[in-house]
Amino acid sequence: MTILEFEKPLYEIQEKIQELKQISESSGMDVTEQIETFEKQANEYKKELYANLTPAQRLQIARHSDRPTFLDYVKLMTTDFIELHGDREGCDDRAIIGGIAKIDGQSVIIIGTQKGKTTKENLVYNFGMPQPQGYRKALRLFYHANKFNLPIVTLIDTPGAYPGMKAEETAQGTAIAENLREMAKLNVPIIAVITGEGCSGGALGLAVADKVFMLEHSYYTVISPEGCASILWRDASKADVAAQALKITSEDLLELEIIDGIVKEPLGGAHCDYEMIGNELKSTILKSIKELKNIKPEKLKNDRYNKFRRMGVFCQ
């Protein structure tokens, strides 16, 4: 497992405890009491460490290479997943994956951005940065859900839509814009979850939903802190300061009334316990589907409109 810089002291303590255990075993000395005390202290330290993370440290957890990906969540939460490929216009973007599956007996269309855990995988998934064709594939699947009256679940973990030459030539901006507009017209419940990075229009392109959740250590922002720092501070090394200023944490967004709830992560982050985060996420999604399922389409759409309509702060 990759250990983050700020976690090093914690792992050093844990290593020392392990060493102590080995010594006591080989020498026959009874140090159970000392070990217990140390473990208790280590636990306290761990709790305190993760309760007081800076936005920049949480950013590292959100981007952790072991963090569960879309396909991990599909495995953890759903049964009978069948992937539905392609945009029907010449492309099957791998940065956005979608399909049909069951969550606890409820059929859903589930769509998400996919990241890799290794460089090799990331080259396949383009580091979770979709092309316009990815958004168009998602849109095709939104219409599919609408046609068969299936709830839509989107899981988002992207550093942003891909800024490339071909992406511009095939209208990245238009692809995202059309998703925003068309999601407003859908008659079925939509639940969006930011699971890792929720960066800019690339994330929003899958997130015009009735319920929007964030995983505890995920972030959601108009621009990456690095991008913001290099534009506003003209200094990319000011990313930590930008991360603070941009108010990107799940708690910030709940307070700003942008999201509907936070999905609690295991201590240390989602990568520390796949089972637990899978269950937490699954129960959050199921609860929302239950709440939204029986709302008449007209009201559902109206509520969705009003949800985004009231966002923004200004003087009058």
Next chain:
Amino acid sequence: MTVKDWFEQRKEMQIARRAKETQIDDSIGKLWVKCYNCNSQLLKKEVEENLDVCPKCNYHFRINARTRINQLFDEGTFEELFGNITTADPLNFVDTEPYKKRITQAKAKTNMNEAVISGVGKIDGNEVAAAVMDFEFMGGSMGSVVGEKVTLAMEEALKRKIPMIAVTASGGARMQESILSLMQMAKTSCAVARLNEAGLLYITVLTEPTFGGVTASFATLGDIIIAEQDARIGFAGRRVIEQTIRQSLPADFQTANYLMKYGQIDMISSRAELKSTISKLINLHKN
């Protein structure tokens, strides 16, 4: 006088002469402008009379929202609405300068209170709702106020059952409002969905420059998308793309002509023909 003194004196005279030359240049600057495209020195008055288009090379200069409104609407018909909505600083954002200070400076510089003017007016007698953006106000960036005023203009179109025109000029989202500015993309696009469902004509005019969050929301959602001549339009900025793909881009990348070639816009219009084009389109869509 020593030789050294003579040189000193000469130097001082030169400095004095140069100072005088710059003074003359300054007074010229008020009457003359230089075209960025063809480098011609042009009489400012002549350029203004030509709709801020270079009379020599036909290059379209950027114009502000008020000038645009004057060019587009029948004289005296434009009524500004929602002008009382002004910027807050919900995140108390400070980068190298506080957001509040940037807003104050932008207001002083542009004599506008935000980067968009919304309202209703007539184009060759046709009543339309409109939102016209102003690039001079913080790069036309879209924060809460821009999103709200664009949405309100669309809702006004819905209320009055009239066409909606959006004229865009923007570098993208207003970073100082972070997630709130991102949500303006959703808000404005949801409002376009309502225009669609009501069957109302929505025309967008993309002008130099239109980028980022504005491109990825209401700008590219027009039933008809017109790009003004010489506009550059895109999602990601040229430099970001070059850094990502590590190769240089063609000179005409993201120009109106380039977008036309790739099927992203319905047409390119010169500034001189813009009003009549819009007016024709409105008339043609009448049933």
